[in-house]
Structures are given as C-alpha cells and as structure tokens.
Amino acid sequence: xxxxxxxxxxxxxxxxxxxxxxxxxxxxxxxxxxxxxxxxxxxxxxxxxxxxxxxxxxxxxxxxxxxxxxxxxxxxxxxxxxxxxxxxxxxxxxxxxxxxxxxxxxxxxxxxxxxxxxxxxxxxxxxxxxxxxxxxxxxxxxxxxxxxxxxxxxxxxxxxxxxxxxxxxxxxxxxxxxxxxxxxxxxxxxxxxxxxxxxxxxxxxxxxxxxxxxxxxxxxxxxxxxxxxxxxxxxxxxxxxxxxxxxxxxxxxxxxxxxxxxxxxxxxxxxxxxxxxxxxxxxxxxxxxxxxxxx
Amino acid sequence: xxxxxxxxxxxxxxxxxxxxxxxxxxxxxxxxxxxxxxxxxxxxxxxxxxxxxxxxxxxxxxxxxxxxxxxxxxxxxxxxxxxxxxxxxxxxxxxxxxxxxxxxxxxxxxxxxxxxxxxxxxxxxxxxxxxxxxxxxxxxxxxxxxxxxxxxxxxxxxxxxxxxxxxxxxxxxxxxxxxxxxxxxxxxxxxxxxxxxxxxxxxxxxxxxxxxxxxxxxxxxxxxxxxxxxxxxxxxxxxxxxxxxxxxxxxxxxxxxxxxxxxxxxxxxxxxxxxxxxxxxxxxxxxxxxxxxxxxxxxxxxxxxxxxxxxxxxxxxxxxxxxxxxxxxxxxxxxxxxxxxxxxxxxxxxxxxxxxxxxxxxxxxxxxxxxxxxxxxxxxxxxxxxxxxxxxxxxxxxxxxxxxxxxxxxxxxxxxxxxxxxxxxxxxxxxxxxxxxxxxxxxxxxxxxxxxxxxxxxxxxxxxxxxxxxxxxxxxxxxxxxxxxxxxxxxxxxxxxxxxxxxxxxxxxxxx
Numbered sequence: 193x194x195x196x197x198x199x200x201x202x203x204x205x206x207x208x209x210x211x212x213x214x215x216x217x218x219x220x221x222x223x224x225x226x227x228x229x230x231x232x233x234x235x236x237x238x239x240x241x242x243x244x245x246x247x248x249x250x251x252x253x254x255x256x257x258x259x260x261x262x263x264x265x266x267x268x269x270x271x272x273x274x275x276x277x278x279x280x281x282x283x284x285x286x287x288x289x290x291x292x293x294x295x296x297x298x299x300x301x302x303x304x305x306x307x308x309x310x311x312x313x314x315x316x317x318x319x320x321x322x323x324x325x326x327x328x329x330x331x332x333x334x335x336x337x338x339x340x341x342x343x344x345x346x347x348x349x350x351x352x353x354x355x356x357x358x359x360x361x362x363x364x365x366x367x368x369x370x371x372x373x374x375x376x377x378x379x380x381x382x383x384x385x386x387x388x389x390x391x392x393x394x395x396x397x398x399x400x401x402x403x404x405x406x407x408x409x410x411x412x413x414x415x416x417x418x419x420x421x422x423x424x425x426x427x428x429x430x431x432x433x434x435x436x437x438x439x440x441x442x443x444x445x446x447x448x449x450x451x452x453x454x455x456x457x458x459x460x461x462x463x464x465x466x467x468x469x470x471x472x473x474x475x476x477x478x479x480x481x482x483x484x485x486x487x
Numbered sequence: 488x489x490x491x492x493x494x495x496x497x498x499x500x501x502x503x504x505x506x507x508x509x510x511x512x513x514x515x516x517x518x519x520x521x522x523x524x525x526x527x528x529x530x531x532x533x534x535x536x537x538x539x540x541x542x543x544x545x546x547x548x549x550x551x552x553x554x555x556x557x558x559x560x561x562x563x564x565x566x567x568x569x570x571x572x573x574x575x576x577x578x579x580x581x582x583x584x585x586x587x588x589x590x591x592x593x594x595x596x597x598x599x600x601x602x603x604x605x606x607x608x609x610x611x612x613x614x615x616x617x618x619x620x621x622x623x624x625x626x627x628x629x630x631x632x633x634x635x636x637x638x639x640x641x642x643x644x645x646x647x648x649x650x651x652x653x654x655x656x657x658x659x660x661x662x663x664x665x666x667x668x669x670x671x672x673x674x675x676x677x678x679x680x681x682x683x684x685x686x687x688x689x690x691x692x693x694x695x696x697x698x699x700x701x702x703x704x705x706x707x708x709x710x711x712x713x714x715x716x717x718x719x720x721x722x723x724x725x726x727x728x729x730x731x732x733x734x735x736x737x738x739x740x741x742x743x744x745x746x747x748x749x750x751x752x753x754x755x756x757x758x759x760x761x762x763x764x765x766x767x768x769x770x771x772x773x774x775x776x777x778x779x780x781x782x783x784x785x786x787x788x789x790x791x792x793x794x795x796x797x798x799x800x801x802x803x804x805x806x807x808x809x810x811x812x813x814x815x816x817x818x819x820x821x822x823x824x825x826x827x828x829x830x831x832x833x834x835x836x837x838x839x840x841x842x843x844x845x846x847x848x849x850x851x852x853x854x855x856x857x858x859x860x861x862x863x864x865x866x867x868x869x870x871x872x873x874x875x876x877x878x879x880x881x882x883x884x885x886x887x888x889x890x891x892x893x894x895x896x897x898x899x900x901x902x903x904x905x906x907x908x909x910x911x912x913x914x915x916x917x918x919x920x921x922x923x924x925x926x927x928x929x930x931x932x933x934x935x936x937x938x939x940x941x942x943x944x945x946x947x948x949x950x951x952x953x954x955x956x957x958x959x960x961x962x963x964x965x966x967x968x969x970x971x972x973x974x975x976x977x978x979x980x981x982x983x984x985x986x987x988x989x990x991x992x993x994x995x996x997x998x999x
Contacts, residue, residue: 193572195815196565196764204561208554215554216547223546223913239909269912301909397903407904 225299227272236298239271242280243305249284269301282306293451295405303401307433309444309456315476315483320347350475350482353467376426381434388415388424388434390447402432402448413449423465428472435466435474442466442476444487458485490861491785491806498853499668499791500986511859513984515852519877520982523884523975530893531900538901542914545894549921552890556925562764563757567935569817570734570760578714579617587717590622591653591697593682593779597628597674598704600636601994603643605705605823608739610644612706614651618713624686624697625655628678632662632669654686664790670989672795675701676787683783695727697779701788701796705823705994706774707739715818716776728807729814730800731776732769734759737824738941742951744824744833746958750965751837752824753936755844760935763815768875770800770850771813774820777803793989794847801850805857809864809872819939823994840992842973848880848981884974887967894918922963929959 229235242251244261251258251268259268273296283289290306321344372383378394391412392399403409419439427433427444434445441460446453458466458474465477474485490496498504501513533541594613598606606627613625627644629637641657649655658681660674667673679699687697698720702708712733720726737744737752744752762769771777773796782788785806788795804811825840827833854876858869895918898911905911933956940955980987 193569195569195766195817196562201562201765204558208558212547212550212554215550219546219550219917220543223542223910223917225909237909239912241912271909271913299909300907301912303907399903401907404907 225271235274237272237274238296238298238300238302239269239273240278240280240294240296241267241269241301241303242282243267243303244282245307246284246287249282249287249306249308252281252283254278280304280306282308284308286311288456290454290456292448292454295450297406300406302405305401305430305432305448307427307430307444307446307454307456309458309487313458314486315459316486318344318347318350318475318482318484320344347482350467350469350484353469353475354465354477354482372424374425376431379426379431381424381426383421383424386420387417388421388436389413390415390434400432400447402446402450405450413447415445415447415449415453417445425466425468428468428474435468437464437466442474458487489806490808490857490863491802493860495856495860496802496805497786497789497791498856499789500849501852501984503791508856512852512856515855516849516984517982518855519848519851519880519884520975520978522877522881523978524982526881526885527888527893527975530889531896534893534896534900535902538897538905539908539910541897541901542905542910545889545897545914546917548889549894549918552886553921553925556928559761560928560931562761563935564931566734566760566763566817567938569763570819571938573715573816573818574709576711576715578711578718582714582718582721585718585721587721588619588622589693589696590717590720591624591692592618592622592713592716593624593626593686593697593699595626595628595675595678595682595699595701596704596706597630597671597678597701598637598640599630599991600633601640601704603640605994606640606644607647609702609704609706609708610648612708614648615710616708616713617710618717620651621653623652623713624682625652626678626682627655627657628674629657629659630662630669630674631659654690656682656685658682667790668792668989670793670795670991671703672788672792672798672989673790675795676790679779679782679787683779687779694780694783695778698731698776699779699782700774700776701799702774702820703822705739707821709819709821712818712820715816719814719816720776720778723814727778727781728803728811729777730771730781730803730811731816732759732763732771732813733774733776733816733818733820734763735773736819736821736939738821738939739823740826741824741940742944742947744826745830746954746961747830747965747969748825748833748837749936749955750958750961751841751969753932753959754962754965754970756939757932757935763817766813766815767871768879769813769815770797770847772796772844773822775799792849793843793987794849797847797850798853801854801857804872805854805861805864808861809868821941823992825992827993836993837969838973841969842977843987843989843992845880845883845974845977846981846987848974848978849986851876851880852981880974880978884971884978887963887971888975890918890922891963891967926960926962929962932962933959 225237227235227237240253244266247262247266249261253270258270275296275298277293277295279293281289281291287308287310290308292304294302294304296302374381378392380391380393382389389412392403399409417436417438421436421438423437425435427435432447434447436443436445442458442464444456444458459476461478467475469475476483476485495504495508501509501516504512530541596609627641629641637659645655645657658678660677716731719731723729736756741749759772775796781803785802789798792798800813825833825837827836855873858864895915897905898915901911937955
C-alpha cells in the first residue's frame with residue numbers, strides 16, 4: 193500500500209488553504225457584527241448583553257422572547273441587531289418588571305443590567321429580645337433581684353445603624369449645610385436642590401457602562417424624583433442602583449438614564465427611614481419598630 | 488572538501504566552535520526559543536495594546552488549528568490503514584522473488600541500568616522474529632559506568648541466546664571518554680565500531696549489505712519487522728541514501744500505565760504516524776535503521792549531544808548534500824510507555840522524557856548552520872527544509888498554549904473599550920466552539936488507539952477497556968503539559984545556553 197500520494201497531499205493542502213482564507217475572512221467579519229441582509233447586501237450589526245440577578249427571569253427584546261435565565265445561564269447575548277432603538281424587558285413571576293429602551297450601535301454590545309424587586313417585599317420585624325419571656329436576672333447592691341429581657345445583638349446593631357446618619361455598606365458620607373454626598377469606590381452621588389447627581393471620578397477606562405453610549409461618555413447622570421429625597425444610599429451589591437427614601441416610601445432607582453430610569457418599590461408608607469447594613473440587607477424603621485426587608 | 492570532513496561536521500553546541508562560526512551558531516541556538524517566546528509574549532502584548540488585532544489573529548489561529556487538525560487526521564487515518572495493511576501482509580511471501588541472502592541485520596541494543604527482564608523481552612522478540620537468525624548480528628551495548636550490572640545482563644543474555652543469532656557480542660562503552668557526553672549516542676557509536684572490528688571485518692562483510700537497527704533497549708520487534716525492513720531496503724532507490732523509520736508503539740506495558748501516560752504515549756505514536764505520510768518532515772526518531780556503509784562514512788552517531796537519533800539523519804543529510812531521506816516503513820515496533828511506581832513520578836518522567844525529545848531542537852541550529860556552510864545543497868531544499876522544521880518546533884511549543892490558554896486574553900487584557908465590542912463577546916465563544924469541533928477528532932484517536940492495543944490481559948477486567956476510550960478527553964491537558972511546556976522549556980534552555988544532558992527514561996514494569 194502506497195503512502196498518501198503527493199498529488200493528494202497538494203490537493204488537500206490547497207483546499208485547506210483556500211478554506212482557511214475564506215473561513216477566516218468570514219469569521220472575522222461575523223465576529224465583528226457583519227451580516228448578510230435579506231437583500232443580499234451586508235449590514236453592520238450590534239447587540240445587547242443583558243444580565244439578570246436571578247434565575248427564572250424572562251428576557252425579551254423588541255417584544256420577542258429571547259431566553260429564560262437559569263442557575264447556570266443568568267445572562268443573554270443578543271446579536272444580529274441592526275442599529276436602532278429596542279425595547280428590552282425582563283420579567284419574573286412575583287417580581288416587579290424592568291423595561292428599558294436602549295440603542296444598538298454597529299460592532300458594539302450595549303449592556304443592560306436589570307434589577308427585580310418582589311412585588312410585595314416581606315418586612316420582617318427585628319425584635320429587641322430573642323424570645324418573649326426569656327429573661328436574665330440581676331441582683332443590685334441591696335439584694336433586690338430584677339428580671340431583664342435578653343436583648344438581641346442583631347437588634348442592637350440595627351438600632352445603632354439608625355442612630356447614625358450613615359449606612360455601613362462601604363460607602364462614605366459627607367454632609368454639609370447645603371448638600372449630602374455619598375461615595376462608593378469612584379462613584380460620587382451628590383444630593384442637591386432635591387435631585388441626585390451621580391459622577392464618576394475614577395479612570396475613564398473603568399467608567400460604569402451607563403455613563404456611555406457607543407464611545408460618547410457623560411460626566412454625570414441626574415436622577416430626578418417625584419418628591420424630595422429624604423435619604424439615599426447605594427443598593428447593596430450594586431453600583432448602578434440607589435435606594436432612596438421619598439415622602440411616599442422607599443424605592444430602588446437605577447442610575448442608568450440612557451432612557452427612562454426604572455423605579456421599583458421596596459416599601460410604601462409615609463415616614464419610613466432606611467439603612468443598608470454591612471450584611472447586605474436593607475433595614476427599615478417605622479415608628480419605633482425595625483424591619484429587615486426581603487427583596 | 489566533503490562536508491563530513493569539515494571541523495564543524497559533528498559540532499555539538501556553539502561553544503565547540505570559535506570566531507564568527509561560534510557567534511552564528513549561537514544565534515541559531517537562540518532563534519527557535521526566541522520565535523516561540525515572541526509569539527506568546529507578542530500575543531499577550533497585542534492583547535493589551537491592540538486587542539482587536541489580537542482577536543483577529545486568534546480567530547485566524549483557531550481556524551488554522553482546526554484545519555491543521557483535520558489535515559493531520561487525514562494523514563493519520565491513511566497511515567492507520569497502511570500500518571494495518573503492512574501488519575497483515577506476508578512479507579516473506581513478498582520477498583520470495585527477491586534475492587536478499589546477501590544482507591545482514593545488525594541490531595544494536597544499548598542498555599544502561601535497565602533490568603534483565605526488559606533486555607530479555609527485547610532479545611526474545613528478536614529471536615522470535617521471522618528472519619534467518621544466521622543473518623542477524625546482535626550487539627549488546629552496555630555502559631562501563633554501571634559496572635557489575637552491565638556484566639550481569641550481558642552474561643545472562645549471552646548464556647540464554649548465545650546460539651540463537653549468527654553472531655552476538657557484548658560491548659562495554661568506557662565511561663568518561665574525552666569529548667563525549669554520556670548517553671545513547673556515544674554508546675552505540677562505540678558499539679558500531681566494535682562490531683565492525685570484531686565481526687564485519689573478520690567475516691569480510693560488505694558494509695553496504697549490513698542494515699543496522701539502532702534500537703532503544705525496550706524495543707520489541709514485531710515478528711515480520713526484519714522481513715518488512717528488508718523489503719524496503721531492497722526496493723529503495725538508493726538504500727545508502729536513506730534511513731528507515733518504523734512507527735513506535737508504546738504497547739509493552741500499556742495495560743499497566745496510567746491514563747496520562749497512555750495518552751502521552753498514544754499522542755507520540757500518532758505524531759509519528761502523521762509524519763510517516765509526510766516524509767519530507769520526517770527525521771529519524773528513537774529506534775531506526777540505516778545501512779552500515781552510510782554510518783561508517785560519517786563516523787557513526789554523534790557522541791557529544793543528546794538527540795543522536797535525529798542528529799544522525801541531519802549528519803547524513805548534510806553529508807549527502809541534501810540528497811538523503813527517511814523512508815517511512817509504516818510498520819511498528821513496540822516500546823514501553825512511561826510507568827513509575829507512583830502517578831506523580833510517572834508524570835515527572837513523562838515531562839522529562841518529552842523535554843528530552845523536544846531537545847531535538849538542538850538539531851535546528853545544527854542543520855541551519857550546515858545549510859549556510861554547505862553550498863552544495865540546492866537552495867530550494869534548504870528553504871523548504873528550514874521552513875518545515877522551524878514550523879514544526881514552533882508549533883510544538885506554541886500551538887497548544889495559544890489554543891487552550893490565550894483565547895481569552897484580549898477579553899481579560901483588552902480593556903473596557905474592547906470589552907464593549909461584539910468581537911470581545913464572540914472571541915471566547917468561537918475559540919470554545921472550534922475546540923469542541925476539533926475534539927471530535929478524538930473519536931478517531933480513540934478508535935486507532937484501541938485497534939493497536941495488545942491483547943487484553945487476563946488479569947484485567949473487561950471494564951479496563953473503557954478508560955482506553957475515555958482517556959482522550961485528557962488531550963488538552965497532556966498536549967499542553969507534556970507537549971508545549973516541555974517544548975518551550977527545551978527551547979528556552981537552548982536559547983540561554985543551558986544545555987541539557989542525556990536523561991535516561993527509567994523503565995518500570997508493573998504486572999499487577
């Protein structure tokens with residue numbers, strides 16, 4: 193039996209060389225967003241990268257269902273979109289929906305980081321004592337014994353949180369006569385004249401996605417609310433989301449103002465105060481009662 | 488002056504030369520490592536400063552790699568069919584109309600500290616081979632450095648097989664000879680000369696009619712190996728201008744070797760099988776055969792370097808002004824897969840063995856220097872051979888690293904601006920998908936590997952067959968850890984002039 197003939201080998205080599213050139217050109221073009229259009233022309237497309245904080249969320253673009261997130265796949269890359277404005281929606285049963293109109297640019301991926309808070313967030317009261325009726329006793333100098341309830345350390349921590357004007361989620365606070373400033377990493381949020389202004393003071397290369405559209409970036413983002421902002425802080429674990437206290441309740445507001453900002457309700461009532469704990473939980477104070485929020 | 492008469496014909500390293508020759512040789516030693524490092528570091532730097540260009544390059548490289556895999560698989564599959572055909576062929580019948588009783592086979596079996604059992608198995612396979620043993624000379628080439636063990640092995644073999652071959656002799660290579668590096672090259676060169684003085688000349692054998700097979704000590708010849716080799720020798724256009732290369736199977740202890748060893752061994756076999764279909768890329772490797780006349784003309788194997796098995800081909804190539812080739816005989820010999828008492832030690836041995844093989848890169852400066860010096864070699868032969876060989880060493884050291892490690896680099900290093908492009912999202916997906924498609928080729932690998940396995944040992948359960956298939960998922964790991972990294976290691980050592988010595992792969996048998 194003869195070895196592979198030289199003629200065959202030259203044929204394979206030539207064939208594969210041609211395939212290499214064609215496939216490389218095609219794949220590089222495809223990878224950068226070029227697509228054949230229906231009219232056999234070439235269109236230059238872009239896409240969205242949509243993340244979801246939880247599994248079981250339905251992601252739709254322009255009314256078309258894209259995917260349902262799961263434990264292993266919590267994001268979706270939507271390609272082949274011609275440059276235009278698209279409606280993106282992320283919904284999940286029992287959660288408030290998130291909708292955004294965003295632009296697609298050629299060769300670019302527009303990021304979207306939705307959030308979803310339960311339609312009826314559960315408020316769990318933080319009690320001062322572990323168990324009602326559980327007492328410790330102490331005896332004073334004259335020998336009188338008194339029973340005390342054992343105070344929960346969690347309660348003490350939360351109570352202390354509300355005793356200060358700041359939360360303990362890593363952000364820093366600066367209060368002056370005219371404004372309140374909160375800083376998280378290189379993000380600065382300034383409350384001034386009943387509005388919030390979010391600025392980036394870090395390296396331009398690390399600027400959060402919502403400051404930029406295509407290659408054009410803004411210096412700051414304004415957040416306008418329906419009523420006076422009584423208090424605000426960064427949403428736990430997010431640098432694109434704020435928790436704000438308004439006259440009508442406590443809300444999560446996204447900083448991203450590339451289109452109308454999404455606002456979702458955490459708790460609706462008057463005279464509510466909130467703090468963000470170092471454990472990533474949001475606490476609410478209503479009257480003298482303290483609550484943790486399951487969102 | 489003939490090239491083999493020049494002072495630099497058997498140069499081992501740059502420091503053996505002086506003046507401009509030394510500088511030139513040193514630059515050629517630096518070149519392969521530099522090329523590999525420039526490729527890897529260049530891709531990293533490109534990923535930082537020009538991530539889009541890096542991404543284009545990686546996509547092109549992915550496609551290149553996939554097509555190369557398919558291209559090589561075609562060669563592998565053809566050689567698989569050819570080996571099966573050659574194994575089923577009756578070579579005695581094929582030789583029946585030919586005159587070959589004038590030929591003599593000389594088998595040089597060098598040994599060091601290997602056990603009697605290993606030498607015995609190899610010699611037994613020679614005795615069992617279908618060839619007129621009167622026409623076979625066995626040279627047991629021992630090392631004086633191991634003293635008593637050398638004598639014990641030789642005495643055992645001489646006593647057991649003394650009457651089974653035309654001639655059997657024992658040679659003892661003296662330790663610490665000046666200008667020699669301890670290793671197989673110096674041993675078999677000494678043994679060949681001893682055989683000439685003690686056998687060929689006294690028996691008035693024509694050097695042209697003696698076929699020398701330089702075997703590794705664990706080489707077990709298949710029964711018709713020498714008949715097959717004889718046929719190829721007789722049908723070669725000019726048998727004095729070719730070497731004969733069998734396919735090394737690592738089957739001797741394959742059922743006892745761990746998965747990483749089996750995959751590494753199988754991959755080495757597959758590489759040799761592909762090369763058998765691309766003889767212009769083939770240099771002699773491990774066990775090989777060549778006429779005594781060709782060896783004698785150039786003074787046998789080089790004694791001052793490690794990779795004597797490949798160097799002998801380049802010696803002959805330069806000595807014959809490029810008119811020398813390797814004939815791939817597509818017939819197997821069986822050798823040992825790496826096996827040590829512990830898995831860790833096996834892994835270390837595989838790494839060291841592959842680094843020694845990759846140290847074959849020391850031949851690159853040798854023949855490139857020879858191409859510059861030897862004006863009698865046709866220019867096109869020089870260019871073609873240089874490109875083919877440089878690409879081979881470059882591929883070995885860089886391709887697996889590029890494929891398995893660098894695909895994500897522009898995404899990690901390219902910065903936020905690049906990470907907002909659709910290209911940055913597609914790049915990892917493309918690399919992953921191309922890898923998956925390429926991995927489908929492993930089905931072929933598994934099928935070929937299984938088809939050449941020796942009989943299932945009685946003490947192994949039938950389930951032992953499954954790991955022989957499943958093991959191939961280790962390929963991305965083994966070709967990086969036991970292919971690219973030792974390749975890069977060897978090239979880097981050569982680049983910095985940290986020359987390697989000969990490392991003898993320990994032979995261990997575990998018959999549990």
